[in-house]
Amino acid sequence: MAGEDDFVAVAHQVHEMGLELLDTAARSNKISQANQANFRKIYMDFLDIINKQQKILSIVTGRMMEQKELIHTKLDKMILPPASFADVVKDDERRFRSRSRPRKKKNTLLVYSKDEAESKKVKDKIQKSIDPFKLKIGIRSVKNVKKGILIECNSDNDLNKLSNEIECNETLKNECEAHLPKKVNPKIIIYRVSEPFDVDDGLKKLKEQNTELEEAELIHEYLQSTKFGTNWIISIEPKSFFKIMKIGKINFGWQRYNIRDYIRIKQCYKCYRFGHLAKFCKNIGEKEKNDL
Numbered sequence: 029m030a031g032e033d034d035f036v037a038v039a040h041q042v043h044e045m046g047l048e049l050l051d052t053a054a055r056s057n058k059i060s061q062a063n064q065a066n067f068r069k070i071y072m073d074f075l076d077i078i079n080k081q082q083k084i085l086s087i088v089t090g091r092m093m094e095q096k097e098l099i100h101t102k103l104d105k106m107i108l109p110p111a112s113f114a115d116v117v118k119d120d121e122r123r124f125r126s127r128s129r130p131r132k133k134k135n136t137l138l139v140y141s142k143d144e145a146e147s148k149k150v151k152d153k154i155q156k157s158i159d160p161f162k163l164k165i166g167i168r169s170v171k172n173v174k175k176g177i178l179i180e181c182n183s184d185n186d187l188n189k190l191s192n193e194i195e196c197n198e199t200l201k202n203e204c205e206a207h208l209p210k211k212v213n214p215k216i217i218i219y220r221v222s223e224p225f226d227v228d229d230g231l232k233k234l235k236e237q238n239t240e241l242e243e244a245e246l247i248h249e250y251l252q253s254t255k256f257g258t259n260w261i262i263s264i265e266p267k268s269f270f271k272i273m274k275i276g277k278i279n280f281g282w283q284r285y286n287i288r289d290y291i292r293i294k295q296c297y298k299c300y301r302f303g304h305l306a307k308f309c310k311n312i313g314e315k316e317k318n319d320l
Contacts, residue, residue, distance in 0.1 A: 134180055135180060135181040135182070135183060135184050135186065135187040136178055136179065136180045136181075136187075136208070136209055137178070137179045137180075137181070137187055137190060137191055137206055137207075137208065137209075138173065138176055138177075138178055138179075138206065138207055138208070138209055139154060139176055139177050139178075139179060139194065139204055139205070139206045140175055140176035140204065140205055140206075141153070141175065141176065141203060141204055142202070142203055142204065142205055143203070144175055145175070146175070147172035147173065147174070147175065147176060147177055148172070150175075150176050150177050150204065151170060151172070151177050153199070153200065153203060153204060154177065154179075154194075154200070154204070157197055157199045157200050158190070158193055158194070158197065158200075163189050163190065163193060164189075165181060165182070165186035165189050165190055166181060166182030166183070166186055167179060167180070167181060167182075167186075168180040168181065168182055178209070190206075191206050194206045213245070213247075213263045213264060213265050213266065213269070214263070214264065214266060214269045214289060214290075215249060215261055215262065215263045215264070215289065215290035216261070216262055216264060216269065216272065216273070216278075216287050216288065216289055216290055217252075217259050217260070217261050217262075217287065217288055217289075217290040218259065218260040218261075218262070218278055218280065218285045218286075218287050219257070219259055219285055219286045219287070219288075220256055220257035220258070220259065220285065221257065221258050221259070221260045221280065221285065222257040222258060225281075227248045228248075230248075230260075230280070231246045231248060231262075233280060233281065234246060234262075234278065234279075234280060237279040237280065237281075238272065238278055238279050240268060240271035240272045240275065241264075241268055241271075241272060241278075243268065244264055244265060244267075244268035244272075245264065245265040245268070246262055246263075246264055247262065247263045247264075248260075248262060249261040249262060249263055261290050269289075272287065273287070273289060276288075296308075296309045296311075298311070299311040
């Protein structure tokens with residue numbers, strides 16, 4: 029800032045000296061009357077230009093200072109410590125817990141374009157082709173999702189009417205497809221299931237040996253090999269999930285295994301931070317920084 033103040037002072041001094049020189053030349057007796065009048069006109073035009081330039085510079089300088097402060101404010105918000113493993117686990121656990129809690133049913137329908145159009149185009153097609161007043165249905169909300177829209181209706185009956193209309197509408201049936209949102213069930217991990225077993229037979233045994241899982245909807249996800257044994261990850265509907273998680277153990281064959289709700293933590297193998305994958309990484313790794 030000291031350098032800028034010095035420059036302004038010097039510029040002002042030079043400006044005053046230039047004006048004094050022009051004024052002296054204009055008053056000189058050695059110049060004819062006609063030339064003096066012409067010189068004075070040039071002098072006044074010059075002053076007018078200088079004044080306009082000073083006004084413009086003042087406006088530009090003020091805006092630059094505002095932008096500078098705005099950039100510094102945004103940078104301060106961006107410079108945050110990277111999320112730790114514990115922070116990511118805590119956030120994911122909160123999300124999965126809320127997902128597994130019984131929720132009030134929402135009458136929602138996903139609508140996508142068969143030609144992969146943008147959400148706005150899908151929304152325009154639906155709203156131009158379907159009149160909720162004629163169908164006598166209530167629409168609570170319409171939200172954009174990736175390459176489609178999510179429509180929430182007032183009731184299950186309204187939802188069915190809307191779905192049938194999309195499937196039967198001459199304009200929409202060849203351009204759009206509608207289906208109900210897929211619900212994601214919570215998962216459990218059974219630790220160290222060491223002995224080999226058939227997956228389908230294993231799911232059957234779990235339901236037969238555990239009264240909490242008699243009516244459960246169990247789906248095999250995958251087997252996780254570790255140096256201590258094989259862990260088995262299973263998805264389960266919320267009602268049975270709560271029942272078995274209260275116990276914390278599960279019967280399988282001749283063993284009683286420890287279980288926990290399964291939370292898979294995302295880790296980027298570009299910057300090695302938690303909470304995102306490499307293809308979505310916005311951080312520059314140390315190696316890339318050194319290369320720049």
